Every structure is written in structure tokens, then in C-alpha cells.
Amino acid sequence: MAFVSSGYNPAVPMENRITDIGPRHFEEFYPPVIKANKGKWLYHEIIEPGVLVHVAESGDEVYTVRCGGARLMSGTLIREICDIADKHCDGYLRFTTRNNIEFMVDSKDKVEALKADLKDRKFAGGSFKFPIGGTGAGISNIVHTQGWIHCHTPATDGSGTVKATMDEMFTDFQDMRLPAKLRIAMACCLNMCGAVHCSDIAILGYHRKPPMIDHEYLDKQCEIPLAIASCPTAAIKPAKHELPDGTKVNSLAINNERCMYCGNCYTMCPSLPISDTEGDGIVLMVGGKISNRINPPKFSKVVVAFIENEMPRWPTMTQTIRRMVEAYASDARKYERVGDWAERIGWERFFEKCELEFTHHLIDDFRDHAYYTWRQSTQFKF
Amino acid sequence: MALPDNAKEMVLDYIEKKSKTKSKFYLKDFYTIFPDEGPRTVKNFINKLVGEGILEYWSSGSSTMIGLKGAGKQAGAEGE
Amino acid sequence: MAKHETPLLDQLESGPWPSFVSDMKLEAEVRAKNEAGIEFQIPVDVVDDLMGVLELSYVHGRTHWKHGGIVGVFGYGGGVIGRYCDQPEMFPGVAHFHTVRVAQPAGKYYKADYLRQLMDIWQMRGSGMTNMHGSTGDIIFLGTRTEQLEEIFYELTHNLNTDLGGSGSNLRTPADCIGSSRCEFSCYDTNALCHFLTNLYQDELHRPAFPYKFKFKFDGCPNGCVASIARSDMSFIGTWKDDIRIDQEAVQAYIGGEIAPNGGAFKGRDWGAFDIQKEVIDLCPTECMWMEGKELKIDNKECNRCMHCINAMPRALRVGQDTGLSILVGAKAPILDGQQMGSLLAPFVEVNPEDDYAAVTEVIESIWDWWMEEGKNRERLGELIRRAGFQKMLEVTGIKADARHVSEPRCNPYIFWKEDEVPGGWERDVKEYRKHHKR
Numbered sequence: 001m002a003f004v005s006s007g008y009n010p011a012v013p014m015e016n017r018i019t020d021i022g023p024r025h026f027e028e029f030y031p032p033v034i035k036a037n038k039g040k041w042l043y044h045e046i047i048e049p050g051v052l053v054h055v056a057e058s059g060d061e062v063y064t065v066r067c068g069g070a071r072l073m074s075g076t077l078i079r080e081i082c083d084i085a086d087k088h089c090d091g092y093l094r095f096t097t098r099n100n101i102e103f104m105v106d107s108k109d110k111v112e113a114l115k116a117d118l119k120d121r122k123f124a125g126g127s128f129k130f131p132i133g134g135t136g137a138g139i140s141n142i143v144h145t146q147g148w149i150h151c152h153t154p155a156t157d158g159s160g161t162v163k164a165t166m167d168e169m170f171t172d173f174q175d176m177r178l179p180a181k182l183r184i185a186m187a188c189c190l191n192m193c194g195a196v197h198c199s200d201i202a203i204l205g206y207h208r209k210p211p212m213i214d215h216e217y218l219d220k221q222c223e224i225p226l227a228i229a230s231c232p233t234a235a236i237k238p239a240k241h242e243l244p245d246g247t248k249v250n251s252l253a254i255n256n257e258r259c260m261y262c263g264n265c266y267t268m269c270p271s272l273p274i275s276d277t278e279g280d281g282i283v284l285m286v287g288g289k290i291s292n293r294i295n296p297p298k299f300s301k302v303v304v305a306f307i308e309n310e311m312p313r314w315p316t317m318t319q320t321i322r323r324m325v326e327a328y329a330s331d332a333r334k335y336e337r338v339g340d341w342a343e344r345i346g347w348e349r350f351f352e353k354c355e356l357e358f359t360h361h362l363i364d365d366f367r368d369h370a371y372y373t374w375r376q377s378t379q380f381k382f
Numbered sequence: 383m384a385l386p387d388n389a390k391e392m393v394l395d396y397i398e399k400k401s402k403t404k405s406k407f408y409l410k411d412f413y414t415i416f417p418d419e420g421p422r423t424v425k426n427f428i429n430k431l432v433g434e435g436i437l438e439y440w441s442s443g444s445s446t447m448i449g450l451k452g453a454g455k456q457a458g459a460e461g462e
Numbered sequence: 463m464a465k466h467e468t469p470l471l472d473q474l475e476s477g478p479w480p481s482f483v484s485d486m487k488l489e490a491e492v493r494a495k496n497e498a499g500i501e502f503q504i505p506v507d508v509v510d511d512l513m514g515v516l517e518l519s520y521v522h523g524r525t526h527w528k529h530g531g532i533v534g535v536f537g538y539g540g541g542v543i544g545r546y547c548d549q550p551e552m553f554p555g556v557a558h559f560h561t562v563r564v565a566q567p568a569g570k571y572y573k574a575d576y577l578r579q580l581m582d583i584w585q586m587r588g589s590g591m592t593n594m595h596g597s598t599g600d601i602i603f604l605g606t607r608t609e610q611l612e613e614i615f616y617e618l619t620h621n622l623n624t625d626l627g628g629s630g631s632n633l634r635t636p637a638d639c640i641g642s643s644r645c646e647f648s649c650y651d652t653n654a655l656c657h658f659l660t661n662l663y664q665d666e667l668h669r670p671a672f673p674y675k676f677k678f679k680f681d682g683c684p685n686g687c688v689a690s691i692a693r694s695d696m697s698f699i700g701t702w703k704d705d706i707r708i709d710q711e712a713v714q715a716y717i718g719g720e721i722a723p724n725g726g727a728f729k730g731r732d733w734g735a736f737d738i739q740k741e742v743i744d745l746c747p748t749e750c751m752w753m754e755g756k757e758l759k760i761d762n763k764e765c766n767r768c769m770h771c772i773n774a775m776p777r778a779l780r781v782g783q784d785t786g787l788s789i790l791v792g793a794k795a796p797i798l799d800g801q802q803m804g805s806l807l808a809p810f811v812e813v814n815p816e817d818d819y820a821a822v823t824e825v826i827e828s829i830w831d832w833w834m835e836e837g838k839n840r841e842r843l844g845e846l847i848r849r850a851g852f853q854k855m856l857e858v859t860g861i862k863a864d865a866r867h868v869s870e871p872r873c874n875p876y877i878f879w880k881e882d883e884v885p886g887g888w889e890r891d892v893k894e895y896r897k898h899h900k901r
Contacts (some may be wrong), residue, residue: 001505002501006616007617010610019668023567026568026654038642045725046727049730070480071594072604074486074591077488085574095572096570097688123488127479129477136725136728136729139723143827148527150559157519157520169478177730190796192795195693196795276524291685292767294652297686334728334733
């Protein structure tokens with residue numbers, strides 16, 4: 001493995017340095033039909049799940065075939081996507097905010113060949129490489145975070161929980177039978193690198209144990225003031241610690257009651273590991289949305305306080321999600337999002353219809369927000 | 383207001399004074415050295431010292447800290 | 463043969479949804495065979511080791527990654543996240559495994575040759591594994607060694623005219639919805655504004671400038687497909703001031719069942735015949751629509767632009783033509799003081815590329831000046847607004863208070879008056895007072 005220089009000379013890092021040039025200009029990547037009709041689109045229609053047509057004032061049409069994709073994606077698969085784009089779309093493609101891949105063609109007679117090509121491509125293990133769907137009143141791809149593949153504070157995996165959930169919900173990715181669109185999002189700890197707090201259904205990794213303290217190494221590995229400052233709830237203070245051999249070392253003490261398990265201290269100090277097999281698992285949240293349609297955006301609410309991590313397929317989690325989706329599908333009105341439905345029937349009824357147990361953990365007790373979520377009314381249902 | 387001529391020394395002195403307890407600082411900590419300057423001026427100056435290779439950034443991923451190049455307990459461990 | 467047994471991950475190869483495990487195996491195999499003759503700059507079995515360490519996490523139910531302080535290439539305070547494996551002897555290929563964030567083009571449009579060039583760099587100098595895309599919007603290169611960071615940056619900037627994205631206490635890589643490039647609902651060119659501001663603020667994006675992270679997101683309309691209202695410190699949402707455009711013939715076509723409602727989004731179930739009264743007029747939150755004979759009428763002054771009627775009948779109704787954007791501020795995820803939605807700051811701002819979007823940048827920069835001065839370390843803008851008060855933000859941005867700023871006026875009367883708001887001020891002459899009021 002010989003080192004191949006890019007041309008960069010570490011002795012003079014500033015030589016020929018190019019900085020602050022930003023991303024490539026989007027217009028380089030617009031398909032011609034997009035460039036020609038930008039700002040002049042008249043309307044769109046979903047012809048079938050995953051296939052859209054947009055019609056412009058000029059009469060031009062662009063047909064889009066939307067495919068699901070795992071956000072974790074190899075260079076080899078990206079090259080295959082490029083080959084498909086070359087073969088059918090003059091090399092153009094785009095990704096959506098929800099990690100879907102969109103192939104666009106400028107006439108209807110190119111759609112069938114593109115679809116057939118996409119449908120035929122499968123991984124060696126049998127799964128689809130490019131399942132078509134993710135439109136309209138169905139379940140689109142899940143936006144998510146890294147999890148165990150690449151993060152130091154996750155309480156669960158990202159790719160695995162998403163794969164398990166989308167396998168379970170696959171027919172709804174390729175169908176549009178729900179009362180409205182349903183958006184699922186996943187974040188692997190409460191820092192929520194991918195904000196999931198406004199999703200119809202949110203899968204959230206959650207720790208339940210404060211960090212351990214590796215007293216013997218803490219002062220060697222970490223700067224104590226920085227570890228203290230990293231705690232958002234001020235639960236960490238300096239403390240002397242006596243090791244079993246009688247040596248006194250500088251270390252920390254954690255007020256466990258105040259810890260909210262964010263892992264920020266572990267980021268600053270590797271002697272404060274937080275993950276734990278039994279402590280870590282999944283929280284499910286429900287009823288958020290970001291659209292202003294009919295009523296304002298809303299936050300998701302916690303409806304399941306904890307589900308343990310069940311590798312590799314998280315069956316309790318996926319079955320709970322399935323139950324909620326089925327209850328919603330059979331009971332909600334057309335155009336009603338999950339949160340709208342829950343509010344109309346009342347949350348007490350939501351728990352009943354979704355066969356979920358309501359526990360004391362679901363009553364808010366965190367700071368000012370809490371009071372506003374208690375029931376200040378005699379209006380409730382038996 | 384322009385930064386004083388010895389601004390660099392003032393920054394290095396500040397870091398030296400605090401070095402017993404910590405090696406990394408938030409950008410805002412440096413504002414206190416130059417109370418009469420706007421945040422933007424101080425930011426540009428600190429970033430210039432990074433460009434000169436005197437200071438360096440350290441990131442938790444979500445927030446960034448600044449310290450003397452090579453200082454701190456983690457720098458050696460990472461072999462960076 | 464696989465380097466590590468992965469019996470748990472193998473169970474994620476079945477099922478219809480694209481399997482990331484199969485994909486990783488594919489990449490591992492391609493690297494092992496190396497038919498393209500690539501001079502790999504990091505271990506050839508890096509993806510095998512990545513699967514190995516992930517399998518171990520599936521066994522333990524715990525992560526095996528540690529954080530590192532690497533922040534970027536020389537002079538950059540963001541764009542790279544340091545990562546080290548806590549079992550380096552078992553998985554030497556991923557002992558050092560840093561993330562590189564690469565700036566994505568607006569609208570996430572690509573051409574195949576460009577993506578291939580990106581992969582030429584990444585499969586040679588990194589693991590070849592990516593996220594398309596990260597939660598903030600960047601192209602994520604997942605895993606390389608420290609000594610490759612400058613090489614990757616050099617090739618990206620010199621050969622691909624592409625820069626790194628943001629991380630840390632910087633402006634984060636801005637992201638947008640597809641906008642008017644392919645969406646008839648979009649009230650402005652999100653791609654153009656996103657690209658312009660990304661370039662204008664490259665310094666803020668690459669070098670720490672702020673107390674904490676700061677995110678811009680651009681939604682073309684109130685449907686909010688890029689979720690700016692929930693996850694960006696400044697959210698730019700397209701809107702309009704004039705009338706919804708109506709094509710009465712198309713309205714009749716919807717009523718007559720000739721056009722599927724909502725762009726065909728409900729085709730998967732038989733919901734019965736489209737009922738404009740029940741499905742559109744009765745669901746209008748402001749009750750500003752009605753039928754007069756065969757004509758659909760809208761009292762546009764009362765419309766709050768929720769998009770429902772337009773979403774339901776896109777061929778009959780179009781957004782207005784006097785378009786601009788609303789700026790909402792302070793959205794964030796729940797850490798620490800609870801989740802916040804963006805709060806409306808500027809109801810209508812003109813979007814004018816001719817003057818370099820001056821109306822937009824003026825608001826941005828006045829907000830930044832305030833936050834840089836007053837924000838505490840690691841305090842998001844939304845938290846500062848709550849701490850200092852909404853009025854303070856109006857003051858620093860010079861925006862006049864307006865009933866649109868609240869969902870309702872305050873319930874408590876604890877109004878803090880400023881001295882200059884009360885005639886005569888607070889300095890009073892007690893002797894003068896005592897002339898008429900005995901002690």
C-alpha cells in the first residue's frame with residue numbers, strides 16, 4: 001500500500017491551498033427539462049406509488065421514479081446508481097431529504113424501461129436495491145442517525161432499526177392506503193442529530209444509566225474542568241477518589257439524579273462511558289408533524305417509555321409500530337395525520353386503540369413544559 | 383477600535399494563566415481578553431492565530447473549542 | 463470468505479428493504495478483488511472490520527466507538543468528526559475511522575460523472591462507505607485515517623471544485639427542499655438562495671464563529687418538506703401575499719371525478735367520490751372558502767396559507783404571485799430545555815437575487831451579532847430568545863411587534879416597561895409629592 005500524494009505538501013500546507021469554495025453549483029446538475037422549466041411548473045400527479053409526473057406551463061413533462069435507499073450506502077452501489085442514471089436519464093439523478101433516490105426522465109415512454117430495470121436489481125441477500133415507492137398517503141423512507149456504525153453515544157443502532165422497521169412497513173412504502181402521509185424518523189440518542197421530535201412516529205435510542213467513572217484513568221485521560229463544563233444539567237463536580245490500593249486521585253462525582261443521559265461528558269472525557277446493555281433501548285414517540293397543512297406543526301409525544309434493544313431485528317419495536325399504524329389506518333379520517341387523529345379521539349383513546357399501556361413515565365415532569373401537558377379540565381373520556 | 387499591537391501576547395498569556403486547569407477554551411472565553419472589541423473582531427483574530435499554526439481547534443462534533451497547538455491530554459493519545 | 467463471522471448482521475440481509483449489510487458485503491468483496499486496481503490508501507479490509515465491530519455492538523448492545531477531537535483540515539474548525547474504535551486490535555482497519563462532511567449541491571441534484579469522481583477519491587482514500595446524505599444534508603464520507611484528511615481535501619478542492627461542510631460551533635451546511643426547480647408549490651428558488659448564502663457565509667461555515675451550532679434550512683412553501691420549522695435556528699419558508707390562483711374548470715374536473723384529488727396521493731384506497739365540501743371547504747382552518755353555484759370562492763384576505771386546498775387540488779389552485787418568505791427562528795431538538803419549534807420573526811421578506819438578497823441577509827446578520835454577543839457557550843439561538851425575551855430579538859432586528867408574532871397575547875399582565883416608555887421617566891420628586899400627600 002504505497003502512499004499516493006494528492007499534490008498536497010504537508011511542509012507548506014498553505015501552498016496552492018483552495019478554501020471556502022462551497023458546494024458545486026446546482027445548475028450543473030439540473031436535467032435539461034428541469035433547467036428549462038424551473039419556476040414554471042403547473043401541477044404534479046402521482047401516477048402510481050413511487051412514480052410522479054410534473055407538468056410545466058410549456059407542456060413539458062418530467063417523470064420521476066422514486067426509490068428507497070439505505071442511507072448507509074457503498075461507493076459500489078453509488079456507481080450502480082450512476083450507471084442507471086447514464087442508461088435512462090442522461091446521467092442525471094437526485095436524492096431527497098428522506099434518503100430516497102430520484103431518477104427523472106423527460107417522457108412517459110422512458111418510464112417503463114426505467115422501472116423494470118430498477119425492479120430487477122437485488123442484493124445477493126435477496127433484498128431490493130431500488131424499491132420504488134415512498135409517495136403520497138403512505139410511509140416514505142426513514143430519516144435517521146448513525147447508531148452503532150459510527151457514533152460514540154448511541155443507545156441503539158440506526159441502520160438496523162430502520163431496516164427492521166422498513167421491512168415490516170414495506171407494503172406501505174409501496175402503497176398509498178393510509179389516511180395521510182406517515183413519516184417515521186429515527187435518532188440514536190436524545191441529542192437527536194437528526195431531529196425526530198416532529199415526526200408521525202419517532203424511534204429514539206435512549207440510555208437509562210448515568211455514566212460509569214473510570215477513576216484510575218480519569219485524570220490521565222481527561223481535563224476535569226472540561227468534563228464538568230460539558231454537563232448540561234451541572235450534575236458533575238470535582239472529587240477526590242481513593243483507589244483500592246490507597247492512592248488518592250483527582251476525579252469526578254456525578255449526581256445521578258440530575259443526569260439526563262446525554263453522553264456529552266463521554267464526548268469530552270473517555271473515562272465516563274455511558275452505554276449499557278440493559279440500560280439502553282428505544283423510546284417511541286408519536287403524533288408530530290412539520291407541515292402547516294390544516295393545522296400548525298406539532299411535536300411528537302412519548303407513548304412508549306422503553307423497549308429493550310432486541311438485536312438484530314427489534315421485534316417488539318416493529319410490532320408496536322405496526323399496531324399503531326394499523327389502528328391509525330382503520331380509524332383516522334382522510335387527510336388526518338397521526339397526531340390529528342390522536343387529538344380528535346383523545347390520547348386516552350389512542351392508548352386503548354393502539355393497545356399501549358400508559359405508565360407514569362409518560363407524564364411530563366421536566367421543567368416548565370410539564371404543567372401544560374397535564375389535564376386542566378373535566379373533559380375526558382372513560 | 384483596533385486590537386492592540388500585543389494582542390497575540392495577550393491571548394497567549396491568557397491561555398498560559400489558565401493552563402493549570404484546562405487546555406481548551408470556547409471562543410467566548412477570548413472575548414473577555416478584549417472587552418471593548420466586538421465578537422466578530424475577536425473571532426477573526428483567533429481564527430487568524432489558528433491559520434498561523436499557533437492555536438488549534440478541538441471539536442466535540444457539536445461544539446468547537448480552541449487551544450494551543452498540541453496542548454491537552456487527548457492530543458498525544460490520538461497521535462494526530 | 464468473510465474476515466469476521468456476522469451471524470446477527472446476516473439476519474438483516476433478508477426482507478425486501480435494501481439491506482445495508484448486503485451492501486457492505488458487496489463493498490468488502492469489491493475491495494478484496496480490486497478489479498479496478500485501486501491503490502488503497504487505508505486498509506483493504508476496512509469494510510470487513512467495520513462489519514466486525516458492528517456485529518460486536520449487536521452482540522453487546524453497546525457502541526464500540528470513541529470520540530476524537532479532529533475537527534477538519536488545517537485552518538478549518540469543522541467538516542471532520544474524529545472517530546476511534548475501542549477494540550483496535552480486533553479491528554485494525556477501523557482503528558482510526560474519521561467522518562468527512564462534504565458540501566452537497568443545492569437540491570441534492572447530481573450528475574453521474576461527478577458522483578463517480580467523488581467515489582474515485584473516497585474508495586481510494588477512505589472506506590468507500592457513505593451516507594447519502596447526513597441528517598444536516600451533507601454528503602458523508604464514513605471513515606478514513608488522519609493522514610488522508612488533507613489529501614482528500616486537496617483533491618476535492620483542486621479537482622472537484624468541492625468544499626467540506628460544517629460541524630462544531632459553526633454555521634452548519636445549509637439544506638433546502640427541491641424548490642421551484644421541480645415543485646409548483648414553491649414560492650421562491652430555494653436552490654438559489656441556499657447556494658448563495660452557503661457561499662456568502664463560508665467563513666462562518668468553516669471557522670468557529672458562534673456560541674454553538676447554527677442551522678439554516680430553506681422550505682419553498684408551508685408544507686415544509688425539509689422540516690426547517692422543526693430543525694433550523696433560522697427557517698426560511700416560502701409564502702405569498704396575494705390571491706390563490708383558481709382554475710374554475712379544473713375545480714369542476716375535481717368535483718366531477720375526472721382528476722384524482724391531492725395529486726393522486728390517496729389512490730391506494732377507495733375513499734369514495736371526491737367531496738369538495740367535506741374534503742376541502744370544511745377542512746379549511748379559516749373557513750374562507752365556499753361554492754357559489756359552480757364557482758369556488760376564496761376570501762383570500764382571511765386565508766392563512768395552510769396549503770390544504772392547494773395540496774388537495776393542485777391542478778385547480780396555485781399559490782399567489784406576490785411571493786416571498788417568512789423567517790422563523792429558534793427551532794431545535796429537545797436538548798436541553800425541551801424541544802422548540804421555530805417562532806415567526808419576519809412575516810414577509812422579499813426574495814431578491816438582484817440585490818444579493820439584502821432583505822434576508824440583513825435579518826441574518828443582526829441575529830448573529832446579537833447571539834455572538836449575548837449567547838452563552840453552547841446556548842442555541844432558541845434558548846437565548848427564551849432567556850432574553852422575544853421583545854429583545856425584535857429590538858435587535860428592528861422588526862416591529864405585530865399580532866402575527868403570537869398565537870395569543872400574554873395571559874399575565876406582568877409587563878415590564880422601559881423607563882423611556884413612561885412619560886416623565888422614573889426619577890420623581892418626592893418633595894413635590896409630599897406637598898399633597900402627608901407622610
